[in-house]
Amino acid sequence: MNSYQAVATHVAVRDGRILGVGSLDDVTGWGDYVIDDRFADKVLMPGFVEGHCHLMQGSIWRHHYTGYHPRVGPDGKVYEGLESIDAVSDKLAQIEAEMTDDNAPLVAWGFDPIYFGGRRMDLRDLDKVSTTRHVVVLHSNG
Numbered sequence: 813m814n815s816y817q818a819v820a821t822h823v824a825v826r827d828g829r830i831l832g833v834g835s836l837d838d839v840t841g842w843g844d845y846v847i848d849d850r851f852a853d854k855v856l857m858p859g860f861v862e863g864h865c866h867l868m869q870g871s872i873w874r875h876h877y878t879g880y881h882p883r884v885g886p887d888g889k890v891y892e893g894l895e896s897i898d899a900v901s902d903k904l905a906q907i908e909a910e911m912t913d914d915n916a917p918l919v920a921w922g923f924d925p926i927y928f929g930g931r932r933m934d935l936r937d938l939d940k941v942s943t944t945r946h947v948v949v950l951h952s953n954g
């Protein structure tokens with residue numbers, strides 16, 4: 813958790829509150845102590861408070877990216893940005909043509925009308941992709 817102190821062997825605790833972390837020498841300065849070795853063979857990690865998590869993004873990558881800006885996926889691949897609604901429709905049509913399950917919906921994400929003068933995709937755009945398959949395009953904000 814701290815690259816400047818990659819290993820810590822002891823934790824000083826008083827009244828349920830962590831006072832210090834480090835070697836035994838590092839933490840003995842807190843006064844009299846008793847060594848509790850219940851966790852000697854364990855790895856302790858602090859609790860985390862994550863106030864700005866993009867949790868959905870991790871699961872959304874199983875679908876198709878249709879955002880305006882190029883983006884690097886979790887696989888390291890750079891996914892192209894689509895700079896017009898026609899480019900989005902064309903990309904979706906390409907994906908649809910490659911799909912083998914006729915009953916599977918085509919789900920894409922990353923579309924943001926702010927880059928297209930506020931114009932949203934409508935039925936005409938989606939019908940260019942398919943008139944028989946469910947096509948879902950999620951806004952970039954989820």
